[in-house]
Amino acid sequence: MIRLDERLAAIASYVRTDVRICDVGTDHALLPCFLCEQGARDVIASDVNENPLEAARANVEKYGFADRIRLIRSDGLENIPPCGDVIIAGMGGELIAQIIGGCRFTSPDVRFILQPMTKAELLRRYLYSHGFEIAEEKGAAVSGKAYTVMLVQYTGKNRGITDEFAYFGKNTDKRYISKVNGQLGKLGKGDPSLLRLIRKELP
Numbered sequence: 001m002i003r004l005d006e007r008l009a010a011i012a013s014y015v016r017t018d019v020r021i022c023d024v025g026t027d028h029a030l031l032p033c034f035l036c037e038q039g040a041r042d043v044i045a046s047d048v049n050e051n052p053l054e055a056a057r058a059n060v061e062k063y064g065f066a067d068r069i070r071l072i073r074s075d076g077l078e079n080i081p082p083c084g085d086v087i088i089a090g091m092g093g094e095l096i097a098q099i100i101g102g103c104r105f106t107s108p109d110v111r112f113i114l115q116p117m118t119k120a121e122l123l124r125r126y127l128y129s130h131g132f133e134i135a136e137e138k139g140a141a142v143s144g145k146a147y148t149v150m151l152v153q154y155t156g157k158n159r160g161i162t163d164e165f166a167y168f169g170k171n172t173d174k175r176y177i178s179k180v181n182g183q184l185g186k187l188g189k190g191d192p193s194l195l196r197l198i199r200k201e202l203p
């Protein structure tokens, strides 16, 4: 059985196994293989680079899921057919926003599972100003580093968000709050108005 770290496990927890899934920027394809172990039958593992796709191919064969996982070379969602759940994880918030912006099959039925490594605030602003909303958000930590994982859906309604929501979103994990507080403390040297966003941390 494949063991995922807390970050990948948090991502997997939002993915449905009874729809077509695409993992954009799959790299090692561990997540697609894990999802097949959980019962997924129609999975696309895609990457823009050939080397990660080779690593993905090796894992897909090792775990015996070549009949359920299609490997597709694609820049973002460019060459990807319509899917029910789209995972975009382990990339910067700007790149994730760009990839979502290029999606040809966005609809209220498609779910996006997003895990930005940087610029989560930029991604949240992008989502809400382009008709998306965050349904749920959860934290994960690996080797002392905290991450946020978002479950996102399209509503078609553009909405403004507060600075506080841009930075924290719906994530109430104290490890994530502590990380964002640290970022705000640093950014606050250039823009003191951000210091008011720092949240009280619970022990």
Ligand SMILES: C[S@@+](CC[C@H](N)C(=O)[O-])C[C@H]1O[C@@H](n2cnc3c(N)ncnc32)[C@H](O)[C@@H]1O
Residues within 6 Å of the ligand: 024, 025, 026, 027, 028, 046, 047, 048, 049, 052, 074, 075, 076, 077, 088, 089, 090, 091, 095
């Ligand atoms: C740091 S790895 C993340 C791997 C995995 N998604 C995870 O979260 O562990 C980022 C991967 O995204 C791929 N990538 C970068 N830009 C991309 C793009 N525009 N379209 C598809 N894949 C991309 C890279 O080749 C790399 O394999």
